[in-house]
Amino acid sequence: MELIELFALGFAVYVVASAVQAAVGFGMTVVAVPVLIPLVGAVPAVVSSVLVSLALCGRVWWRERAHVDTVLTRRLSLPALLGLPAGAALLLAVSERQLALLVAAAMLLGVIVVAAVERPRIGPFGQRIGGLASGALLTSTGLNGPALVLTVQGTDLEPRQQRATLQAAFVVQDVVALGLFLALGQVGQTALVIGVAGALGAPLGWLIGDKVFSRLSPRRFRRAVQATLAVSALGSIYSATK
Numbered sequence: 001m002e003l004i005e006l007f008a009l010g011f012a013v014y015v016v017a018s019a020v021q022a023a024v025g026f027g028m029t030v031v032a033v034p035v036l037i038p039l040v041g042a043v044p045a046v047v048s049s050v051l052v053s054l055a056l057c058g059r060v061w062w063r064e065r066a067h068v069d070t071v072l073t074r075r076l077s078l079p080a081l082l083g084l085p086a087g088a089a090l091l092l093a094v095s096e097r098q099l100a101l102l103v104a105a106a107m108l109l110g111v112i113v114v115a116a117v118e119r120p121r122i123g124p125f126g127q128r129i130g131g132l133a134s135g136a137l138l139t140s141t142g143l144n145g146p147a148l149v150l151t152v153q154g155t156d157l158e159p160r161q162q163r164a165t166l167q168a169a170f171v172v173q174d175v176v177a178l179g180l181f182l183a184l185g186q187v188g189q190t191a192l193v194i195g196v197a198g199a200l201g202a203p204l205g206w207l208i209g210d211k212v213f214s215r216l217s218p219r220r221f222r223r224a225v226q227a228t229l230a231v232s233a234l235g236s237i238y239s240a241t242k
Contacts (some may be wrong), residue, residue: 001040006190007197009039014052014198015205020228021056022209024221025152025163026145026170027228028053028202033142036194042099044190046091046142047181051195054174056202057167067164069157075124076131076148077172083135084173088180090140102141122154131169139177144170149225159221163213 001009013032020027029049036045061068091099122130130151138144148169152162181187216224 001190003193006040006193009036010048010052010194010197011201013194015201015208017198018052018056018202018205019209019212020205022206023212023216024149024224024228025159025166026149026225028056028145029142030145030228032198037099040190040194043091043186044188044194046139047186047188047191048194048198049142050138050174050177050181051187051191052198052202053170054178055199056206057170057174059203060206061164061167061171064160064164064167067161068168069155069161069165070168072127072152072155072157072165073168073172075127076134076151076169079128079132080135080138080144080169080173081176083132083137084139084176084180087136087139087141088177088184090136092184092186094140099141122151126154127151134169135173135176138173139180144173146229153222153225159213159216159218 013035014028017028017031020031032052033045033049036048039045040048094102130147134144134147134151137147145166148166149162152166155162157165178187213221
């Protein structure tokens with residue numbers, strides 16, 4: 001693709017993806033990565049998602065920091081530091097088709113768990129496991145959202161607290177993941193162009209999605225999470241079988 005086409009693609013994809021993130025607390029990478037993988041390749045798709053996520057979630061975390069559960073954020077973030085290097089190694093070791101299948105499997109698991117368990121109770125140990133899994137998924141597939149959201153939904157936090165805490169956890173993981181990608185030389189031109197375009201489009205998407213979030217009851221919020229996971233799973237399956 002030409003640079004202008006990459007820029008337009010990144011802007012459009014991340015406006016939509018960021019609107020989803022604002023509405024349900026996660027979903028930017030869940031929406032963007034399956035769309036981008038068949039168009040630009042696995043590595044640029046994952047790396048660009050980290051760039052945009054860091055820009056957007058950092059801004060939102062600072063604005064809504066009063067709603068962040070700091071204890072839960074630590075439980076999610078510290079184990080994630082162990083999973084991040086393992087995920088980065090996996091990203092470089094597997095083919096794009098294998099990666100697409102991994103994405104599909106992660107999405108399907110998320111759909112099944114959220115649909116089967118009305119309100120799963122997840123204690124400190126489970127929260128740490130969720131953080132570990134999310135770190136590995138971030139650097140391998142860009143999709144740390146499902147593992148984190150399933151974990152956070154197993155707490156007593158209200159929707160606004162859930163959303164703010166998720167953004168804080170995303171920021172911590174994104175900083176480390178970006179450092180790993182830079183060290184491995186994986187931040188190429190394609191990822192940068194899409195990432196910059198996505199970072200410019202993300203605030204617009206968040207503004208749109210935030211209006212939806214303000215109208216969601218806790219029950220509708222949960223249903224929106226389920227719908228996001230389901231649609232993303234179908235998209236991932238389509239990408240994996242093309």
